Amino acid sequence: MFSSSKIKSVDFYRKIPRDLTEASLSGAGLSIIAALAIVFLFGMELNDYLTVSTTTSIVVDNSSDGDFLRIDFNISFPALSCEFASVDVSDVLGTNRLNVTKTIRKFSIDPHLRPTGAEFHSGPLPHYIKHGDEVDEETNEGSVALNSASFDKLSHQYQILVVNFYAPWCYWSTRLKASWEKAAKIIKQRYDPEVDGRILLAKVDCTEEVDLCRRNHIQGYPSIRIFRKGSDVRETHGHHEHESYYGDRDTDTLVKTMEDLVDSIPQEDKKIALEDKSNVTKRPAPLSGGCRIEGYVRVKKVPGNLIISARSGSHSFDASKMNMSHVISHLSFGKTVSPQVLNDVKRLIPYLGRSHDKLNGRSFINHRDLDANVTIEHYLQVVKTEVVTTKSSHDHRIIEEYEYTAHSSLAQSVYIPVAKFHFELSPMQVLVTEDSKSFSHFLTNVCAIIGGVFT
Numbered sequence: 001m002f003s004s005s006k007i008k009s010v011d012f013y014r015k016i017p018r019d020l021t022e023a024s025l026s027g028a029g030l031s032i033i034a035a036l037a038i039v040f041l042f043g044m045e046l047n048d049y050l051t052v053s054t055t056t057s058i059v060v061d062n063s064s065d066g067d068f069l070r071i072d073f074n075i076s077f078p079a080l081s082c083e084f085a086s087v088d089v090s091d092v093l094g095t096n097r098l099n100v101t102k103t104i105r106k107f108s109i110d111p112h113l114r115p116t117g118a119e120f121h122s123g124p125l126p127h128y129i130k131h132g133d134e135v136d137e138e139t140n141e142g143s144v145a146l147n148s149a150s151f152d153k154l155s156h157q158y159q160i161l162v163v164n165f166y167a168p169w170c171y172w173s174t175r176l177k178a179s180w181e182k183a184a185k186i187i188k189q190r191y192d193p194e195v196d197g198r199i200l201l202a203k204v205d206c207t208e209e210v211d212l213c214r215r216n217h218i219q220g221y222p223s224i225r226i227f228r229k230g231s232d233v234r235e236t237h238g239h240h241e242h243e244s245y246y247g248d249r250d251t252d253t254l255v256k257t258m259e260d261l262v263d264s265i266p267q268e269d270k271k272i273a274l275e276d277k278s279n280v281t282k283r284p285a286p287l288s289g290g291c292r293i294e295g296y297v298r299v300k301k302v303p304g305n306l307i308i309s310a311r312s313g314s315h316s317f318d319a320s321k322m323n324m325s326h327v328i329s330h331l332s333f334g335k336t337v338s339p340q341v342l343n344d345v346k347r348l349i350p351y352l353g354r355s356h357d358k359l360n361g362r363s364f365i366n367h368r369d370l371d372a373n374v375t376i377e378h379y380l381q382v383v384k385t386e387v388v389t390t391k392s393s394h395d396h397r398i399i400e401e402y403e404y405t406a407h408s409s410l411a412q413s414v415y416i417p418v419a420k421f422h423f424e425l426s427p428m429q430v431l432v433t434e435d436s437k438s439f440s441h442f443l444t445n446v447c448a449i450i451g452g453v454f455t
Contacts, residue, residue, distance in 0.1 A: 034453050041449040049442040053435045061301075061384055061429040063400070069301050069382075069425065074294040074330040075308065076113045077419070079323035081219045082106040082120040082291035083244060086311035089297050091304030097297075099311060104295035108288045113327060116288045129314040130248035131175045142185030144202040148212045154200060158193070160261050161227040162245075164203040165213055170221040170316040176249050183254035191262060199262050217289040219322075220315030226261065249314075294330075301425050309418035319373045322417045325365040326376065331421075332357045333382050333402035355403035364408060364419075377420045379407045384429040390436050 077085065085106060086099040106120040143164065146154065155161045164180050166173035184201035193200050206213035206221065216225060224245040247253060293308060309324070310317050333356070359378070366374050382404040389399070404423075 038450055038453045041453070042446060045442065045445050045449060049437055049439075053437075055433045055435055057431050057433075058428050059431050061425075061427055063301075063384065063429070067301055068298045069333055069402070070296050070298050070335065071306060071423075072296045072330060072332050072336065073306075073328070074292070075419070076109055076290065076292040076327045076329065077308070078109065078111045078113065078290040078325060078327075080291050080308075080310060080326075081217055081289055082108050083217075084220050084310040084312050084315065084317075085291045085293060086309055087293060087295075087297065088307040088309070088311070089299055089304065090307070091300050091302050093300060093302055095300060095304070100297055103297060104293060107292045107294075109290040109292050110288045111290060113290070113292070115292070120291070129246075130250050130253065131179065142181040142183070142188060142201070144184075144200060146202045146204050146212075147209055148215075151202075151204070151212060154202065155227050156229060158197060158200040159229045159265050160199040161229075162199065162201050162258065162261070163225050163227065164201075165206055165216065165218045165221065165223045165225065166203060167206050167221040167316065167318065169207070172314055172316055173222045176222050179249055179251045179254060182251045183258065186251075186255050187258050190259075198265055199258060201258070214289075219289070219310060220312050220317055223315070299423075303422070303424040306421040306423065307418050309416060317416055319416050322373075323366055324374065324376050324417045324419045325363075326419055327363045328359045329361070330357060331359045333404060333423075334384070334400060337399060337401055355405065356401055358404060358406050364410075366410060373412050373414065373417055374410055375413045375415075375417045375420060377409055377411060377422065379409075380404045380421060380423045381426065382423055383426045385432065386429055387432045387434075389434045 087101075087104050089095065089097045089100060107118075108116045108120050110116055144150075144154070146163065151163075164176065166176070168174075180201070180203070187199060187201055191199055204212055206218055226243040226245060228242065245257065247257060297306065299306070308326075310322060337356075364376050366376070382402050385401050385403060387399040387401075
């Protein structure tokens, strides 16, 4: 049996001597200091409980969006025609997609980047264009050679003026020459320009008539343009509503094409047929010499290239006159994160979102004196950032964003100038996780503060 004295020895709440219970001035001062300390420490603990904390780690990329990555872009080229502008994608695994069109839109723009019309529809180009087998030795001249003055005069005189803009050094121009002259001679015999007056075939040497070719936005050789009397506005010397011919280039096809054009305009009717019903392989020519390219492509998550250049399987380009200057309105990787979601995430990571569109609004203009064959390259290193937020113990929200660094340069090349975006994705990703805090832990700390300071 335990005695009462032994039981009393374990009493935690023993009576305090009477002299220790008496109030004193020093005791009051210490009590005020203790109360202030309790309030201060409680405020610090409450602020820490309400503050969102995160943990950042580097892990191997295990994306939920699969093996492909989307690249969105909106880029304006003041000196690249939509007629030949091509978007190509390649990578180190051997993928080589040329002239992507399904997810791309093109708009003709002027040198000040202002749109000059509706969307430019390039349409599918034939993989093979037939040429004549004629040898152009001692070719009889059947077409009319034009300069700036005669071009304006004859385009007002004839209801249809078909012009071959060529360059003597061009391989495709040389192949077309014999067929063009033969076709022009046949058309001249069938539709006498002096009597009929409905159609005339002509040619322009772009190495001699540089300004005339620039006025008509000629960038590839040969370019066959169909001008209709009354449908062009030539007073501005830069805005022409005409068509480009993309069909076969042998004599028989050219003659058939010209006859179809003439059939759409009866001889006795002097009015211009604005709606052409002929079956001719042609499309509206670009209204200006610039092009805005917007859309997206999907690429594999390996090092690769997004290349924008002038491309055609039946035209040649003068590399010394190609200018790939451009303005990037938008360039980003991955799914687009809405501004509202991005603002919510920035409460966790204030620096997030600063580099997902690093090149937006930047201009890359070729100002060099020797501006021939200048390629503009951008080297992009892409890193994925994944943020996991927690609203409750069972509610998780994941935000994925790709950010990149960019280094750009202008370099001369022996090839056709291009705008190249070389991208390289990191195999690692930044994982940011929101740390949840327990209310019981907060309550325990508050009790510890109050009890410890009081004691």
